[in-house]
Amino acid sequence: MxxxxxxxxxxxxxxxxxxxxxxxxxxxxxxxPIGFVKETLFPYAEENVESFLTKRYDDEETQQDIKALQELAAKDKADGVEGVVEIPKEGSKEDIIKAVVDNVKWQMDEDRKTTALKQLQGHIWREGYKTGQIKxxxxxxxxxxxxxxxxxxxxxxxxxxxxxxxxxxxxxxxxxxxxxxxxxxxxxxxxxxxxxxxxxxxxxxxxxxxxxxxxxxxxxxxxxxxxxxxxxxxxxxxxxxxxxxxxxxxxxxxxxxxxxxxxxxxxxxxxxxxxxxxxxxxxxxxxxxxxxxxxxxxxxxxxxxxxxxx
Structure with missing residues (x-):
């Protein structure tokens, strides 16, 4: 070669x-390799999504990520997407984070490739790369x-x-x-x-x-x-x-x-x-x-x- x-x-x-x-x-x-995404990136995002949102909740970037997921969930609901996890636009920080986490895990289980999901995943992976946990x-x-x-x-x-x-x-x-x-x-x-x-x-x-x-x-x-x-x-x-x-x-x-x-x-x-x-x-x-x-x-x-x- x-x-x-x-x-x-x-x-x-x-x-x-x-x-x-x-x-x-x-x-x-x-x-x-497909294995890198399935065995490294995906598990890292799923395991860290809740702690990431809790830590970064008030950041403008994170609020934009949450808003995009809320809008997508509302559209999915209106389109009759089976199993969609709704995300309330109003409520306590804890309730919104829980709904976002559940929505993200649902989308990942369904192997969806939505822009809103990919955006949040990218921000979670960024921390992993910065800390050296991901190569x-x-x-x-x-x-x-x-x-x-x-x-x-x-x-x-x-x-x-x-x-x-x-x-x-x-x-x-x-x-x-x-x-x-x-x-x-x-x-x-x-x-x-x-x-x-x-x-x-x-x-x-x-x-x-x-x-x-x-x-x-x-x-x-x-x-x-x-x-x-x-x-x-x-x-x-x-x-x-x-x-x-x-x-x-x-x-x-x-x-x-x-x-x-x-x-x-x-x-x-x-x-x-x-x-x-x-x-x-x-x-x-x-x-x-x-x-x-x-x-x-x-x-x-x-x-x-x-x-x-x-």
Missing amino acids: EGQQKRTIDEAEPSLLEGVKALIVDIEGTTT AELFEDVGPALQQIVEEGVNVYVYSSGSVEAQKLLFGNTEEGDLLELFTDFFDTTIGNKKDSGSYKKIVEKIGVSPEEILFLTDTPEEATAASKAGLRSALVARDGNEELTEEHFQNFLVIESFGELFGDDDDEDYKRLEGEDNGEVDDEDEDEDDLGEEEEEPEDDEGEDEDDA
Whole structure:
């Protein structure tokens, strides 16, 4: 793998980064093991949410977090979401904290990816990173590969369902050190659902290059499909612990097991899939149907997201 990473983009035949000006990476299951989120970040947030709220209750930031969760709970109630835990807007500090804790644990049990939940989780994780109780784990190929990619002039971005703050905390506090300088910008679900092609169109506008000059890496086929519909190149990342990919996924997308493979792959058929000849694309009719639903979608309620939470 180290040999692959030392090859330059120009030397690779063909390089999967040929013609790419921007690389967008998912986090969980792509740069970071799923186990880190499930076994470290989630338990830390759940175990510390009550003490965090008690300690920070009067802080403006915490009040904003509580307000966002109250509004989401009210919307869930109005929408008839089963099992929703309501949060009163008036009452004692203790009663409100208890309701928020119960709501957060309910959302986590349901594996929801709401912006309000991710925001509070990010603030709880921030304390864990600051105290050294949390150190982010990356796959060993990620740091060296991203370093070389940046050195060769490709801008690197992150798109995750975790808040931008949580993303920066993760990459700023890895076991390999602070890697924030490798990234040009970060995107979260405030820009839209990761399985909605419209979200990737918005990211393309912000990055400022043509969609075909952007490569998106994710472990989730539905996200790769959405990115492809927006005109981006997409590739799936198969890692230990990730959900098994089907034969159809292997037919429709390039699949890599390491970022080192970005610097060259001998499989011309895989390269053709990356170039978009059969890269999870859908016909125009499907694209139109997707566009019709974009205005009504609420990014805050992106329960259908993948398990990318960091």
